[in-house]
Amino acid sequence: MSKTKIVATVAILVILTGAGYFLSQKDVVRPAVDKQTENIVGADKDDHGCIGSAGYQWCDASSKCYRAFEEFCPDKVEDLVSLLKQSSGVILENNGETEFNWIVGQDDMMTDAKVVGVIYEAEGIKMADYNNLENYLNNNWGMDKYNVADGVVGGLRGYYKDYMACIVNFRHQEMKRGVNEPSTPVGDSLKVTLECGYFNHNNIAGLLDAQAIKEILSRKYKKAIDEVRVSITRRDEAHLAGSIKFGAEEQAEGGLFLAVKIDDQWQVVYDGNGSVDCEKMKNEYGFTEGILRPNFCD
Structure with a gap:
């Protein structure tokens, strides 16, 4: 066979093979590409480089990306102050950073948490305008019953929304x-202050549990309750593990503790004295390895 015929034969075979493949594929139904699966977390940075799909947003006041459920951004308070001005006419001025007490409670147990944030103030406010301010908060925020007080001189109201707690204080x-x-x-002249900061309501149970342990240990060792500091490091619904300190920070003494909830009441079953009876903790009190290791039962 001549070289020309061989080349022609090969060309025909290639064409027939390609046509056969095309015909075999034309009726194949291919799954549609789901565009949502192409949205990979981290591929949606904004102009500041904040990744929205990971929960980050920009905070002008701190000039960084942040997540509202992890930390505080003063921009949120500035937005609130603007809304309060629109609804009441009260013009609150930024007076810098602040720290205030936020009371938390459940049933007959109460304690307080330190909240760090910003403070806004205004003077010469008429009661009618203050009432409009309070009405806006009542309608748009949750009022916390543990942070309410009234007196002859004035009063305060505690409000919360998302991961922010605010105290409004008015005084004649x-x-x-x-x-x-x-x-x-x-x-008819009031001084009004607004203090707001980060507070995670998911931490309330831990704060109240720490308070219960503080009360137990303050009674046992005859210490003032403000001299007892408790830190919970591991927990489940009925078991706590953590550390305790007595006295001023510079001269603090303490150790580790284990507590178990029996009949809905916390009992400290180890407070740092002696060694831990690991078998008793597991078999009698139901502590898991995840709580006992490390530190207690290595």
């Missing part, structure tokens, strides 16, 4: 004080 700027008479407000 003029009071009449008579001899052997109770003080009474004069005029």
Whole structure:
């Protein structure tokens, strides 16, 4: 066979093979590409480089990306102050950083948490305008019953939303004080303060459990409760493990503790004295290896 015929034969075979493949594939139904599967976490950075799909957003005040469920951004308070101005006419001015107590409670147990944030203030506010401010918060935020107080001079209200807690405090700027008479407000002028900071309500159970352990140990060792500091490091619904300290920070003494909940009450079954009876902790009190190891039963 001549070279020309061989080349022609090969060309025909290639064409026939390609046509056969095309015909065999034309009726094949291929799955549609789901565009959502192409949205990979981390591929949606904004102009600041914050990854929205990972929960990050930009905070102007701190000039960084942050996650609202992990830390505080003062921008959120600035937004709230703007909304309060629109609803009440009250113009609150930023007065810097602050730290305030936020009371948490459940049933008959209460304790407080330190909240770090920012403070806004205004003076010469009429009661009608303050009432409008309070109405906005009542309608758009949750009021916390443990952070409410009223008196002759003024009062305070605690509000929470998402991962932020706020205390609104109002005080009459003029009071009449008579001899052997109770003080009474004069005029219609209030000083209003708004303090807001990060607070995670998911931590309330841990705060109350730590308070219960503090009360047990303060009674046992006859210490003032503010001299006892408790840190919970591992836990489940009925078991706690952590550390305890007594006294001022510079001279603090302490150790480790284990506690178990029996009949809905915490009992400290080890407070750092002596060695841990690991078999008793497991068999009698139901502690798991995950709580006992390391530190207690290596």
